[in-house]
Amino acid sequence: MIRYSWVIALLPFVSFLLTMFFGKRLPGKGAWIGMLAVGAGLAMSLAVLGHFVSGGAPYEASIHWFTIGAFDFELGEYIDGLTAVMLVVVTLVALCVQIYSMGYMHGDRRYVWFFAVLSLFTGSMLNLVIANNLFQLLVSWELVGICSYLLIGHWWEEKENSDAAIKAFITTKIGDVPFLIGIFGLTIAAGTTNIQGISEQAAAGAIPTVALTAGALLLFGGAIGKSAQFPLHVWLPDAMAGPTPVSALIHAATMVAAGVYLVGRMFLVFENAGPAALNVVATIACITMIGAALLAMVQDDIKKVLAYSTISQLAYMLAGLSLGPAGYTPGLFHLFTHAFFKALLFLGAGSVIHAVKTNNMSQMGGLRKHMPVTFWTFIIGSAALMGIPPLAGFWSKDEIITAAWSSGHHVVWVCAIITAVLTAFYMTRALLLTFYGEYRGEAHPHESPRVMTLPLVVLAGLSAVAGFFGASQLGAIFAEVVHLPGGAESEPFNYGMALVSIVCVGLGVAVGYRLYSTWREREPLLALGPLHRVLANKYYMDDFYMKYIVKPIQLQLSSAVNVFNTKVLDGIVHSFAYAARGLARLVEVFDRRAVDGAVNGIAQAAGTTGGMLKYLQSGNIQRYAVSLFVGVAILAVLILKVQ
Amino acid sequence: MNGHEIVFLILALAGLGAALKVVTTDNVVHGALYLVVALAMVGGVYLLLGAEFLAWVQVLIYVGAVVVLLLFSLMLTKAPIGPHALDNKQKGLAALIGFGAFAGLGLLIADAFEGSVGAPPTTTADIGASIFKDWVLPFEVVSILLLAALVGAVVIARKDDDE
Amino acid sequence: MISLKLVLLFSAGLFAIGVYGVLARRHAVLVLMSIELMLNAVNVNLVAFAQTFKDVTGQVFALFMITVAAAEVGIGLAIIILIFRNRETINIDEVDEMKW
Numbered sequence: 002m003i004r005y006s007w008v009i010a011l012l013p014f015v016s017f018l019l020t021m022f023f024g025k026r027l028p029g030k031g032a033w034i035g036m037l038a039v040g041a042g043l044a045m046s047l048a049v050l051g052h053f054v055s056g057g058a059p060y061e062a063s064i065h066w067f068t069i070g071a072f073d074f075e076l077g078e079y080i081d082g083l084t085a086v087m088l089v090v091v092t093l094v095a096l097c098v099q100i101y102s103m104g105y106m107h108g109d110r111r112y113v114w115f116f117a118v119l120s121l122f123t124g125s126m127l128n129l130v131i132a133n134n135l136f137q138l139l140v141s142w143e144l145v146g147i148c149s150y151l152l153i154g155h156w157w158e159e160k161e162n163s164d165a166a167i168k169a170f171i172t173t174k175i176g177d178v179p180f181l182i183g184i185f186g187l188t189i190a191a192g193t194t195n196i197q198g199i200s201e202q203a204a205a206g207a208i209p210t211v212a213l214t215a216g217a218l219l220l221f222g223g224a225i226g227k228s229a230q231f232p233l234h235v236w237l238p239d240a241m242a243g244p245t246p247v248s249a250l251i252h253a254a255t256m257v258a259a260g261v262y263l264v265g266r267m268f269l270v271f272e273n274a275g276p277a278a279l280n281v282v283a284t285i286a287c288i289t290m291i292g293a294a295l296l297a298m299v300q301d302d303i304k305k306v307l308a309y310s311t312i313s314q315l316a317y318m319l320a321g322l323s324l325g326p327a328g329y330t331p332g333l334f335h336l337f338t339h340a341f342f343k344a345l346l347f348l349g350a351g352s353v354i355h356a357v358k359t360n361n362m363s364q365m366g367g368l369r370k371h372m373p374v375t376f377w378t379f380i381i382g383s384a385a386l387m388g389i390p391p392l393a394g395f396w397s398k399d400e401i402i403t404a405a406w407s408s409g410h411h412v413v414w415v416c417a418i419i420t421a422v423l424t425a426f427y428m429t430r431a432l433l434l435t436f437y438g439e440y441r442g443e444a445h446p447h448e449s450p451r452v453m454t455l456p457l458v459v460l461a462g463l464s465a466v467a468g469f470f471g472a473s474q475l476g477a478i479f480a481e482v483v484h485l486p487g488g489a490e491s492e493p494f495n496y497g498m499a500l501v502s503i504v505c506v507g508l509g510v511a512v513g514y515r516l517y518s519t520w521r522e523r524e525p526l527l528a529l530g531p532l533h534r535v536l537a538n539k540y541y542m543d544d545f546y547m548k549y550i551v552k553p554i555q556l557q558l559s560s561a562v563n564v565f566n567t568k569v570l571d572g573i574v575h576s577f578a579y580a581a582r583g584l585a586r587l588v589e590v591f592d593r594r595a596v597d598g599a600v601n602g603i604a605q606a607a608g609t610t611g612g613m614l615k616y617l618q619s620g621n622i623q624r625y626a627v628s629l630f631v632g633v634a635i636l637a638v639l640i641l642k643v644q
Numbered sequence: 645m646n647g648h649e650i651v652f653l654i655l656a657l658a659g660l661g662a663a664l665k666v667v668t669t670d671n672v673v674h675g676a677l678y679l680v681v682a683l684a685m686v687g688g689v690y691l692l693l694g695a696e697f698l699a700w701v702q703v704l705i706y707v708g709a710v711v712v713l714l715l716f717s718l719m720l721t722k723a724p725i726g727p728h729a730l731d732n733k734q735k736g737l738a739a740l741i742g743f744g745a746f747a748g749l750g751l752l753i754a755d756a757f758e759g760s761v762g763a764p765p766t767t768t769a770d771i772g773a774s775i776f777k778d779w780v781l782p783f784e785v786v787s788i789l790l791l792a793a794l795v796g797a798v799v800i801a802r803k804d805d806d807e
Numbered sequence: 808m809i810s811l812k813l814v815l816l817f818s819a820g821l822f823a824i825g826v827y828g829v830l831a832r833r834h835a836v837l838v839l840m841s842i843e844l845m846l847n848a849v850n851v852n853l854v855a856f857a858q859t860f861k862d863v864t865g866q867v868f869a870l871f872m873i874t875v876a877a878a879e880v881g882i883g884l885a886i887i888i889l890i891f892r893n894r895e896t897i898n899i900d901e902v903d904e905m906k907w
Contacts, residue, residue: 660820672834683847
């Protein structure tokens with residue numbers, strides 16, 4: 002089965018083509034094609050995971066694609082534990098989202114296209130995780146970027162949606178530039194694009210540290226863009242303009258995780274690079290963690306709360322990875338669990354939005370009476386996110402906190418703790434505002450149809466139990482599957498740290514409850530005064546980018562280039578034209594005056610001469626005779642002289 | 645200076661004098677008559693030089709025919725009787741040219757030619773032999789020319805009364 | 808016998824007088840007469856040379872010239888008569904229709 006892992010990635014591409022071309026004519030508008038493909042993929046992925054759970058070895062296979070100069074490009078798959086876990090995550094969440102979308106997107110103006118692009122995305126993401134070389138990874142990376150753009154802008158008739166799509170695309174593209182350079186650098190340094198090849202050389206010290214550090218940092222640039230870390234995080238909140246299933250699949254569980262996956266996949270490069278590489282990762286992660294959590298506190302839009310939460314949690318994962326070998330497994334474990342509960346939370350939010358027709362929590366309230374299934378699954382998801390045992394988030398967060406403490410990265414530890422408090426706070430706030438109190442809006446909320454609540458239940462179940470895969474008390478299966486080469490290292494469970502994290506969570510919940518258990522007209526956080534304003538304006542970062550980067554380019558740079566183009570370049574061309582015209586005029590004058598003048602002058606001279614000579618013709622023969630004789634005389638003299 | 649030369653001089657001077665009178669006289673008919681004298685003198689010169697036949701032809705044709713012709717035309721064109729001014733405006737220039745011509749020719753002659761004339765006189769038989777042996781073609785052509793001139797003169801001068 | 812120079816001088820004199828006459832006389836017939844003088848001068852020249860070099864060709868040529876002169880006088884006079892018939896004048900100065 003593992004040999005055919007590439008089929009898992011291929012099936013969604015096929016379903017994309019089939020849905021796009023034939024979807025309209027099929028019953029159910031072709032949504033089930035995608036589901037079939039992903040479902041089959043899920044089954045195969047579980048089989049592959051099973052291979053690793055039972056202690057199987059990684060597998061690699063490839064075919065030669067093309068050669069440029071000294072570099073061979075291949076198309077291949079590298080399946081290890083990490084890949085298997087990612088395959089399961091992606092296919093499972095994708096399947097839930099597709100089922101959910103049948104209900105959520107019902108009657109949408111571009112229903113078939115939506116499902117087609119969902120399939121395309123799924124296929125690209127799967128291709129990303131099985132890629133065995135940086136080039137294939139890059140191709141998939143860009144493909145998921147395009148799908149994200151297409152899906153964020155699904156309702157592009159409204160300008161804010163198309164703006165958000167462009168913002169997302171361009172911001173991630175800015176991160177892709179260092180990513181590309183990093184790929185080039187590493188490929189040249191290692192002589193191959195193959196990830197395993199590069200990693201082995203890095204571990205063996207065959208690549209100079211400078212090259213590794215530079216390569217690692219440049220690759221991380223791409224991760225910053227894709228995983229919405231500071232300073233390229235600005236696109237993710239705006240991306241909430243897309244349909245909620247898209248937010249759930251792409252911007253919570255899978256695409257944004259690609260950055261984390263990249264760091265994990267290239268971990269040997271990061272590990273063997275200079276200390277700068279992982280330090281930079283840690284710094285960015287810490288800043289993002291706390292910054293995003295603070296921003297989540299002041300949002301009114303429920304999806305934006307979740308978006309900032311995602312940014313914060315991705316930072317958590319990267320912080321985990323930045324701890325070095327000790328943090329490898331914890332960071333990726335958090336990736337695993339986060340996918341489930343974040344997708345759940347988004348789908349739940351979608352269910353709420355579907356019912357009350359608004360995203361704003363200030364117009365919600367008391368929905369637990371109207372939407373019980375949504376409510377209970379949402380609670381489970383929130384608790385998992387906050388890190389309340391025995392739900393999934395607790396195990397993964399706790400591992401990261403423990404690893405931070407025990408590997409001596411105290412700054413990271415402090416940040417993680419603070420973030421845990423903040424996370425608990427803002428999720429409590431969100432919960433209370435949305436589901437408790439009295440309903441403040443004008444719509445008629447009701448529970449969503451079964452097709453939407455079923456995935457919620459499934460994901461809730463997973464959020465509950467997924468943690469047990471990594472629990473060391475239960476054999477730490479996750480660590481068995483996902484570990485650095487050289488065997489699994491699993492820490493024994495640190496009860497002290499667990500207590501610390503539970504206390505933090507409790508603190509956050511308590512404060513949240515205190516402030517929001519009863520509805521107040523005025524947002525309590527406004528008491529923070531100027532700090533609230535800064536947070537509400539997202540640290541003025543969007544304004545900063547707009548004022549100092551976008552507008553200068555859009556207005557000044559473009560208009561400067563335009564002026565240069567029209568005045569200078571066109572001016573040069575025009576001046577040639579003017580010169581030619583001037584020359585032509587000169588030539589015309591010359592032609593008219595000089596040439597024509599000469600010709601006319603000659604004619605006139607002939608006329609004048611004739612006019613003067615005509616007097617010779619007197620009509621008098623004898624005068625002619627005189628001239629004759631004189632002429633003869635002259636001739637005679639000349640001839641005689643000659644002789 | 646022998647006898648021939650003296651006779652020649654008399655004839656020449658007479659001839660030149662007559663010629664001068666031709667070109668200066670005011671009376672046209674007198675001019676024609678002076679021409680007769682000049683031509684006759686020239687005939688005399690021929691005789692003196694020994695060209696018998698030519699002298700005879702000269703008198704016959706020039707004096708006999710040409711001058712008569714001229715007189716006839718004078719008559720037909722109502723020649724003015726009596727003296728009239730017969731010189732045109734370029735008299736001075738003409739005199740100059742004439743004099744210049746004489747001067748030039750004179751110088752040339754004085755410079756270039758030696759010898760004397762008057763060998764044994766040429767007989768008619770010699771001339772005839774030369775014409776009909778060496779110069780037949782020109783002779784024929786000239787006769788055609790005469791014919792043409794004859795016809796032409798008639799054509800030109802006739803009154804065209806059938807128009 | 809007779810010096811060649813003298814004969815030639817006579818011929819030259821006759822010629823010069825003829826030139827003067829052609830150029831200076833008003834009456835057309837007088838011009839023709841002057842032409843005759845010139846022709847005769849040439850004839851004298853020819854004959855003189857013929858007799859000097861004992862070549863009869865000169866005389867033959869002079870003979871032809873006489874003939875041609877006669878023809879030419881005939882034609883010339885015919886033209887003069889025609890002009891007189893048309894213009895009532897034989898004053899050459901007055902026959903200048905071809906003037907500019």
